[in-house]
Amino acid sequence: QSYLDRIAKYDDTIQSYITVTAERALADAAAAQKKIDAGNAGVLCGIPMAIKDNICTDGIKTTCASKMLEDFIPPYNATVMEKLAAQDIVMLGKASMDEFAMGGSTQTSAFAKTRNPFNTECVPGGSSGGSAASVSASLAAAALGSDTGGSIRQPAAFCGVTGLKPTYGRVSRYGLVAFASSLDQIGPIAKNAQDCAWILNAIAGFDPHDGTSSKRNPEDYTAKLGKDIKGLKIAIPKEFYAEGIDDEVRNAVMQAARTYEKMGAELVECSMPSLKYAVAAYYLIASAEASSNLSRYDGIKYGHRSKVGDTFQELICNSRSEGFGSEVKRRILLGNYALSSGYYDAYYGKAMALKQRISAEYAHIFETCDVILTPTTPSVAYGVHENISDPVKMYQADICTVTVNIASLPAISTPCGYNAAGMPIGMSIVGKQFDEATILQVADAFE
Numbered sequence: 001q002s003y004l005d006r007i008a009k010y011d012d013t014i015q016s017y018i019t020v021t022a023e024r025a026l027a028d029a030a031a032a033q034k035k036i037d038a039g040n041a042g043v044l045c046g047i048p049m050a051i052k053d054n055i056c057t058d059g060i061k062t063t064c065a066s067k068m069l070e071d072f073i074p075p076y077n078a079t080v081m082e083k084l085a086a087q088d089i090v091m092l093g094k095a096s097m098d099e100f101a102m103g104g105s106t107q108t109s110a111f112a113k114t115r116n117p118f119n120t121e122c123v124p125g126g127s128s129g130g131s132a133a134s135v136s137a138s139l140a141a142a143a144l145g146s147d148t149g150g151s152i153r154q155p156a157a158f159c160g161v162t163g164l165k166p167t168y169g170r171v172s173r174y175g176l177v178a179f180a181s182s183l184d185q186i187g188p189i190a191k192n193a194q195d196c197a198w199i200l201n202a203i204a205g206f207d208p209h210d211g212t213s214s215k216r217n218p219e220d221y222t223a224k225l226g227k228d229i230k231g232l233k234i235a236i237p238k239e240f241y242a243e244g245i246d247d248e249v250r251n252a253v254m255q256a257a258r259t260y261e262k263m264g265a266e267l268v269e270c271s272m273p274s275l276k277y278a279v280a281a282y283y284l285i286a287s288a289e290a291s292s293n294l295s296r297y298d299g300i301k302y303g304h305r306s307k308v309g310d311t312f313q314e315l316i317c318n319s320r321s322e323g324f325g326s327e328v329k330r331r332i333l334l335g336n337y338a339l340s341s342g343y344y345d346a347y348y349g350k351a352m353a354l355k356q357r358i359s360a361e362y363a364h365i366f367e368t369c370d371v372i373l374t375p376t377t378p379s380v381a382y383g384v385h386e387n388i389s390d391p392v393k394m395y396q397a398d399i400c401t402v403t404v405n406i407a408s409l410p411a412i413s414t415p416c417g418y419n420a421a422g423m424p425i426g427m428s429i430v431g432k433q434f435d436e437a438t439i440l441q442v443a444d445a446f447e
């Protein structure tokens with residue numbers, strides 16, 4: 001009730017939710033109380049959570065912040081929702097996002113253009129901006145987001161909270177509305193690494209419903225929390241600290257690196273020469289996959305149906321023109337172009353070759369280092385009217401996060417300071433595949 005009261009009071013301003021499920025929340029809370037009384041409460045019993053609106057919730061609208069899915073009520077739960085329910089969480093509602101998770105500002109949401117709780121004239125980041133803002137403003141104790149190229153970590157950094165993108169295949173994607181299937185992962189956004197670890201414990205694991213889900217057994221992700229980081233090797237790839245990264249951001253992350261050094265960790269300078277191609281490779285791969293995934297929204301099988309159109313062609317064309325916003329259309333055009341005959345090798349083929357190169361460069365660093373430390377974003381949260389009309393500038397701002405998805409690695413963003421205006425700065429700790437326990441340990445050591 002106390003969270004619902006805060007939502008009623010502050011969410012008109014913050015706009016972190018698309019749907020508040022007040023009745024459901026109180027019913028969940030009552031059920032949680034019963035479990036506690038009976039002495040068989042799940043680990044997350046009674047924890048009030050916000051769920052990104054691209055994660056399917058049985059009987060509750062899941063819009064992807066798009067007019068295309070404005071009235072979509074899934075007849076089933078995503079696997080992560082089943083797993084959270086098994087631990088007795090309380091669902092507060094569905095959090096806003098960039099339309100179909102495409103963007104980094106949550107200003108492309110068709111329903112709730114979320115604001116940053118630190119300064120409501122600034123964006124919360126995105127695409128999981130509603131999830132991050134709700135946690136930051138204590139309108140939820142924790143949240144789920146999804147991350148295709150930074151969408152958990154970047155809004156966590158902008159809103160001064162902690163967000164974890166697990167290894168590809170660690171958390172089931174069943175019931176996550178697909179953006180770019182080879183890159184998408186669901187993960188937690190919370191007040192600290194410890195809370196993220198508890199949530200990851202609940203949602204990780206093999207799922208036969210997701211063909212790319214890993215059969216490897218999940219670990220206890222809280223096991224290393226609080227353990228000494230003495231002797232740990234932290235890689236500092238110089239390209240992530242170069243021109244284009246704001247001084248205040250660079251300094252805060254370097255300051256954190258020195259703090260780790262004082263704790264006994266060893267800093268190792270290294271290099272990732274292919275970083276300069278990463279944004280181009282990411283936008284080709286992500287858009288190519290998106291153009292295919294979004295072809296199902298034709299107003300007939302799925303999604304908004306136009307009232308005008310005499311022929312089959314016209315109906316599909318009008319439904320898609322009305323249902324999708326301009327950023328989604330831009331990605332579909334880019335993806336179809338990159339996949340079209342005669343261009344496939346020149347664009348998609350090259351992007352796939354870069355995926356190999358970037359993965360190899362990470363593997364090389366991990367031969368000698370345990371984790372990698374980088375800024376999460378080149379700058380702090382910007383004004384709600386900035387960048388929006390300049391897609392290329394928006395895309396370039398993803399430089400620090402996209403390589404992690406391209407190489408299927410886990411990474412966590414956690415706050416490491418503030419700029420002069422009081423806006424939060426985030427740093428990212430990248431780990432070896434399936435080594436979430438170590439990046440959680442490193443983030444927790446700083447917090």
Ligand code: GLN
Binds near residue numbers: 126146150398
């Ligand atoms: N900002 C990136 C994009 O627009 C990442 C989005 C995401 O991770 N879902 O594609």
